[in-house]
Amino acid sequence: MSAGTESGTGAGRRPVHDGLFGEDGSGSPFLLGGRCDACDRVQFPMAPTCPACGADTITEVRLSDHGTLWGWTAVTAPPPGALGDVPFGFGVVELPEGLRVITRLTESDPTRLSFGLPMQLVVIDLGPDPDPDSAVRGEIITTYAFAPVVAT
Numbered sequence: 001m002s003a004g005t006e007s008g009t010g011a012g013r014r015p016v017h018d019g020l021f022g023e024d025g026s027g028s029p030f031l032l033g034g035r036c037d038a039c040d041r042v043q044f045p046m047a048p049t050c051p052a053c054g055a056d057t058i059t060e061v062r063l064s065d066h067g068t069l070w071g072w073t074a075v076t077a078p079p080p081g082a083l084g085d086v087p088f089g090f091g092v093v094e095l096p097e098g099l100r101v102i103t104r105l106t107e108s109d110p111t112r113l114s115f116g117l118p119m120q121l122v123v124i125d126l127g128p129d130p131d132p133d134s135a136v137r138g139e140i141i142t143t144y145a146f147a148p149v150v151a152t
């Protein structure tokens, strides 16, 4: 829409999965979850029914873009079909909503992570799309991750 912005070289970026996260107009990332209309339980990723009460009235909501580290590990061997470099961090971040999100971590050294560490949502580039059709267009696959908040 906005001509003249420096948002790449014309190559697109697209999420590794649709409907998990987005970026708003100012480039701030957010996770897309669902809130149960019946019991207010929040879930991620959004599912058609509530795991707590079984209701099927789920409203899409933007979740908090920060949380605290709850568990973590380092992935040192690439899973089949995985994009991006190894090692990478992988773990669980608890959001203020009380929801625990399984997520990539930008920090892959477990010794630099600790329980309760403040974490911030980011969107990272995994690399070129391996799909030959998309590769021709030069699309970059993106995914969400959480980065440690460095105290200043």
Ligand SMILES: [Zn+2]
Residues within 6 Å of the ligand: 036, 037, 038, 039, 040, 041, 050, 051, 052, 053, 054, 055
């Ligand atoms: Zn419910």
